[in-house]
Amino acid sequence: KNEVEQSPQNLTAQEGEFITINCSYSVGISALHWLQQHPGGGIVSLFMLSSGKKKHGRLIATINIQEKHSSLHITASHPRDSAVYICAPYGGSQGNLIFGKGTKLSVKP
Amino acid sequence: NAGVTQTPKFQVLKTGQSMTLQCAQDMNHNSMYWYRQDPGMGLRLIYYSASEGTTDKGEVPNGYNVSRLNKREFSLRLESAAPSQTSVYFCASRQDRDTEAFFGQGTRLTVV
Numbered sequence: 001k002n003e004v005e006q007s008p009q010n011l012t013a014q015e016g017e018f019i020t021i022n023c024s025y026s027v028g029i030s031a032l033h034w035l036q037q038h039p040g041g042g043i044v045s046l047f048m049l050s051s052g053k054k055k056h057g058r059l060i061a062t063i064n065i066q067e068k069h070s071s072l073h074i075t076a077s078h079p080r081d082s083a084v085y086i087c088a089p090y091g092g093s094q095g096n097l098i099f100g101k102g103t104k105l106s107v108k109p
Numbered sequence: 110n111a112g113v114t115q116t117p118k119f120q121v122l123k124t125g126q127s128m129t130l131q132c133a134q135d136m137n138h139n140s141m142y143w144y145r146q147d148p149g150m151g152l153r154l155i156y157y158s159a160s161e162g163t164t165d166k167g168e169v170p171n172g173y174n175v176s177r178l179n180k181r182e183f184s185l186r187l188e189s190a191a192p193s194q195t196s197v198y199f200c201a202s203r204q205d206r207d208t209e210a211f212f213g214q215g216t217r218l219t220v221v
Contacts, residue, residue: 004151030207042214043199050207086151088210094159095206096142096167099151 003027004100006087012106019074021103023087026068030095034061034072035086037102043086046072077107111135115200115213122190122220130185130216132200138211140203141183143167143175145196146215152199158183190220 004025013019023032031050037043047054047061049070054061058077063070070089074081087100116131134141139160144152154167158177172194174186183202187194200213 002151033210035212043201043212045209045211048209088152090207094157094165096154096157097152097201097210099144099153101149101151 002101003091003098004087004089006085006100006103008103009101010104010106012108013077015078015107015109017077017107019077019081019105019107021072021085021087021105023070023072023089023100024068025070025087025089025091025098027089027091027098029065029068029089029091031090032063032070033086033088033090033097034070035088037084037086039083046085074105077105079107079109082106113200113202113211113213115198115216117216118214119217120219122187122218124191124220126190126220127186127188128190128218129187130198130200130218131182132184132213133182134200134202134211135181136202136204136211137180138202138204139180140205141177142201142210143173143183143185144199144201145169146199147196155185155198190218192220194218195220 034046060073084102086102088097142157143155156175198216203210
């Protein structure tokens with residue numbers, strides 16, 4: 001069983017839709033990253049959070065440490081949001097990142 | 110502010126050739142990491158350096174060596190490249206545990 005499970009694996013949305021990507025993990029963690037990767041591109045950190053909720057523009061990330069679950073929401077989605085979104089908690093004895101396989105989002109105009 | 114810089118961005122090697130991937134960060138971070146990304150899999154940790162002067166194996170270290178040259182630089186060496194090492198390699202750094210990680214733009218390596 002993977003330590004980090006993301007759902008859905010693939011998501012197609014129409015421009016303007018509200019999008020939710022979920023992440024569940026089985027290890028004890030101290031914090032979690034949400035990362036964005038555009039096709040053929042580098043990896044950018046969207047959020048790092050250890051509790052509650054963070055908001056940046058149209059993106060909102062929430063985490064429940066006790067339930068071992070985090071969500072990434074995108075409001076008023078836009079084609080430029082098309083990318084792979086990766087959940088990556090910090091876990092293990094060294095607190096290294098553990099990566100989910102990513103959710104591929106495609107937003108159609 | 111350059112952040113994390115990787116070189117080269119693209120590389121094609123023949124089986125058995127060697128090469129070194131370079132990574133440098135200008136944020137005075139203590140910890141640096143090398144990952145590989147393969148289709149259908151999450152990023153996997155190859156090696157990391159929790160602080161200057163230390164290196165440790167990650168999940169998939171076989172076929173690789175690393176050097177933490179100084180606080181800024183962390184290189185990854187393939188001594189005898191194999192087709193199974195065809196991948197996208199990412200370098201990352203962070204200050205300490207539970208601090209934000211920053212990633213380089215990646216090196217796309219093909220071994221033929």
